[in-house]
Amino acid sequence: MGEEAASQGTASLVRSVEQAKPDTEIGEGPGHLLGLAFPTHGFTAPWRVIHFALKLPRRRGTHAFVTPTRAGIRIVWFIPGLEGTAGYLIGLILLLKGYCLRGVQGIDMPSNWMSLHWGLHPTNVSAIIERARVKTAAWFKGLLAGRRRLGGIIPLLLGIALIPVSLGYLLYGRFFLAKIFFASEKCDGCGLCAKNCPTRSLRMEGGRNPRPYWSFSCESCMRCMGFCPRQAVEASQPLVVLLSFLASVPVGYYLLQWLNRFLPQSAVGNWPLKVINYGYFLLSVYAAYRLFNWLIRVPLLNRLFTYTTLTHYYRRYHEPKTRLKDFKGNGE
Ligand SMILES: Cc1cc2nc3c(=O)[nH]c(=O)nc-3n(C[C@H](O)[C@H](O)[C@H](O)COP(=O)(O)O)c2cc1C
Structure with missing residues (x-):
């Protein structure tokens, strides 16, 4: 996304959650765009990301988008992951903080849940990342062109259906897995x-x-x-x-x-x-x-x-x- 912004002459700052300084780095108003990209955990956002979003400063009218990454795999065919409520939960927090939500989109990256399965083969890793790169660039281009790009009703309904699993993960799963x-x-x-x-x-x-x-x-x-x-x-x-x-x-x-x-x-x-x-x-x-x-x-x-x-x-x-x-x- 940073590369896509640069190719259009738009200045951007890519920060990890560990390095970000939201109070000084997020501008106010529609001339600014904040994006949160993070892995899906247990069909929702990891607690660390929920916490980060809750602590973000309020900004009136600043545009925002959310891109949860999901567990993509390739066994002959490409199989997408499921982001559940990850995108819409963080989107809701941003809306409540005054941001103008412009986009929510799950992106499939190679699955990294290695306590469950072996690390994917490097050939599959590059194929999945290349696919993600092309899809993300196209999606982000539309967003920069001023279009609203929400993921649609099906991911939202799926996310709602998966809420009990997400809650189980947040309350039990992540402590157990640690x-x-x-x-x-x-x-x-x-x-x-x-x-x-x-x-x-x-x-x-x-x-x-x-x-x-x-x-x-x-x-x-x-x-x-x-x-x-x-x-x-x-x-x-x-x-x-x-x-x-x-x-x-x-x-x-x-x-x-x-x-x-x-x-x-x-x-x-x-x-x-x-x-x-x-x-x-x-x-x-x-x-x-x-x-x-x-x-x-x-x-x-x-x-x-x-x-x-x-x-x-x-x-x-x-x-x-x-x-x-x-x-x-x-x-x-
Ligand atoms: C503890 C844990 C839970 C995960 N839960 C999900 C999930 O519910 N749905 C999903 O699609 N991927 C899930 N994944 C896979 C990651 O979200 C995916 O591999 C990640 O987004 C890869 O992106 P990254 O390399 O940019 O971090 C999980 C991974 C871990 C480690």
Whole structure:
């Protein structure tokens, strides 16, 4: 988009969320255009982006557009991702802040959810990126020409239908997923992952032999996994099974059944129980991960988790033109 603007003689500033200074960099009025581009997480915008949008300064009449990126894949044919409410949620926040919403459009980039699947083959990566480049340029050209380019009713209806999944992701999924990462024995404690984490969610622990530790604010963006020079960041599938068990049955189930007998039933559903259930979920996931983090310091157990983890056999991926140095400036 920056290139397209330049080719039309329009000045533009491309900033990462980590580097942006919205108060001074966003102008007021229809002569300015603000665009937010970000990956879709769990069929909505990542919490970090929602937070960023909520903190944006109010601007009366400044034009704005939103382009959530989605998980495109290519298996013989090209298969698009699903942005759910990602675009329209951020669009709504911008509208409420006084911006004039001119465009919402999902863009398919190569899927990077590497704790779920292997990094795409470089041939497919280039094909998907080239397709995104052409589509984005055409879309953005129309926007610069003054046209309103909202994504249409079908993505909006799909997004609304997916709201329960998005809420589940924001309340449960992202905390749960942050707790499946660990560093294998290949980790040499260089700390690059912690230094470049966009949410500052990794802590190096372990004295003379430091290892990264993922905290609750991790958004599973996969930067640590995609950029680790030793491919030492793994996501443990066996731990997923263990965590699901601990966070639900049998302790949670029996405890909640027992508590249910004493808690007042409210007219709007059994919300005290739901709150306790949620607290229990967060606490059990946190406790299990602390235990796990301690266990994987034992070399034999670390090896056991490493070799029973699918990511150990997966190809890694990050957007090919992006380098670690592009993230510098994030408070370093
Ligand atoms: C935790 C996580 C959740 C994701 N959820 C979705 C999703 O709901 N829908 C989708 O189309 N892509 C989803 N993706 C894929 C990314 O949105 C996609 O790979 C990304 O937009 C790639 O763009 P980028 O390389 O510009 O970041 C998810 C990825 C991660 C890591």
